[in-house]
Amino acid sequence: MTPTKYIDRPIPTISLHEFDARVDEITSELVDAAENVGFFCVIDHGISRETVDSIFDQSARFFSQDDTTKARVPFSPQHNAGWEKNAQIRPSTGAIDRKESYQMQFGAGMNGRWLDEDSLPGFRQKALDFMHQVQGVSEKLMKCLARGLNFAEDHFIKAHDVSRPESQTVCRLLHYFETPKLPNPSGEVFHRAGAHADWDFLTLLFQKAGQSGLEICPGREVSTSFGYGDAWTKVEPDADKNAIVCNVGDLLMSWSDDRFKSTFHRVKAPSEPEDFYGERYSIAFFNQPCTDAEIQGPLKKYPLVTGGEFTRNAMNRNYKALQEKLKKEEKSPSVVTQARISVEREAI
Numbered sequence: 001m002t003p004t005k006y007i008d009r010p011i012p013t014i015s016l017h018e019f020d021a022r023v024d025e026i027t028s029e030l031v032d033a034a035e036n037v038g039f040f041c042v043i044d045h046g047i048s049r050e051t052v053d054s055i056f057d058q059s060a061r062f063f064s065q066d067d068t069t070k071a072r073v074p075f076s077p078q079h080n081a082g083w084e085k086n087a088q089i090r091p092s093t094g095a096i097d098r099k100e101s102y103q104m105q106f107g108a109g110m111n112g113r114w115l116d117e118d119s120l121p122g123f124r125q126k127a128l129d130f131m132h133q134v135q136g137v138s139e140k141l142m143k144c145l146a147r148g149l150n151f152a153e154d155h156f157i158k159a160h161d162v163s164r165p166e167s168q169t170v171c172r173l174l175h176y177f178e179t180p181k182l183p184n185p186s187g188e189v190f191h192r193a194g195a196h197a198d199w200d201f202l203t204l205l206f207q208k209a210g211q212s213g214l215e216i217c218p219g220r221e222v223s224t225s226f227g228y229g230d231a232w233t234k235v236e237p238d239a240d241k242n243a244i245v246c247n248v249g250d251l252l253m254s255w256s257d258d259r260f261k262s263t264f265h266r267v268k269a270p271s272e273p274e275d276f277y278g279e280r281y282s283i284a285f286f287n288q289p290c291t292d293a294e295i296q297g298p299l300k301k302y303p304l305v306t307g308g309e310f311t312r313n314a315m316n317r318n319y320k321a322l323q324e325k326l327k328k329e330e331k332s333p334s335v336v337t338q339a340r341i342s343v344e345r346e347a348i
């Protein structure tokens with residue numbers, strides 16, 4: 001196996017300390033990070049490490065339920081919410097990610113998709129409290145990003161109003177399974193999250209100390225392209241600084257006329273001795289626009305679309321890329337069928 005090619009790229013760390021007084025400085029740091037790397041770490045964001053640790057405890061509590069219990073809140077493609085296991089296939093790998101995830105939303109999309117209080121007392125309220133805190137940090141970043149693009153300060157905040165029934169914002173709890181250590185006799189690759197770009201506006205990711213694996217590969221020029229390079233940079237969890245890893249998604253790339261970069265990233269399939277093979281937990285908060293939000297960049301590079309249309313277009317593009325990949329690799333029809341189901345399910 002050829003060793004992974006790594007290069008060092010600085011990933012900016014941006015402090016939100018004294019946000020109101022420093023908003024100009026923070027805006028220019030954010031714009032610089034969004035234009036050049038697409039990934040940045042946010043610190044001094046106001047969510048305590050205890051809060052983050054306690055939501056990870058809730059996540060472990062959810063995933064430790066047996067599969068029959070979790071299957072009572074199955075993933076719904078229509079609502080982009082609920083639990084799924086070994087179901088997501090990325091066009092970059094043509095194979096399933098070895099993980100389970102539980103996607104939560106703020107509103108009606110969750111009807112029937114919360115586990116009942118008897119199974120998991122207190123879970124729902126704790127999850128929603130956390131999601132509101134992350135929404136608060138997201139709104140600070142949205143304010144700066146809007147200023148950076150000369151939109152009204154509340155332009156992105158209004159489009160991502162989580163109190164409206166049209167909200168599509170998702171908080172995804174992720175649990176990657178332990179991977180067998182080398183040598184792996186079957187030669188099978190255990191993908192965790194195959195290389196992809198996110199479709200949303202901005203992703204805020206929480207990681208656990210020591211559970212590495214996230215890697216990025218910048219260099220994409222337009223939000224509609226699929227290509228990526230072959231040199232990776234590790235984004236290690238920084239629990240001491242309680243950093244939130246943020247990345248620009250395709251929606252913000254297109255909303256900025258491709259000025260801000262939505263960067264390819266993955267959770268590496270552990271395959272080299274120094275990789276992390278253990279079970280891994282992470283939490284991704286995907287800021288998604290309301291279905292009726294109107295999306296167009298200041299230079300009008302792309303035609304105006306609604307939040308609903310943007311998501312549909314992204315899914316269709318993903319589906320086509322996956323079909324091409326599977327055709328090229330002559331995967332069996334059963335894999336294709338499985339993939340079709342899974343991509344239709346995938347909304348991020």
Ligand SMILES: O=C(O)CCC(=O)C(=O)O
Nearest residue numbers: 174193198214267282284
């Ligand atoms: O688990 C992680 O660290 C990243 C997950 C991710 O990139 C995603 O779910 O889109």
Ligand SMILES: [Fe+2]
Nearest residue numbers: 196197198265
């Ligand atoms: Fe991602």
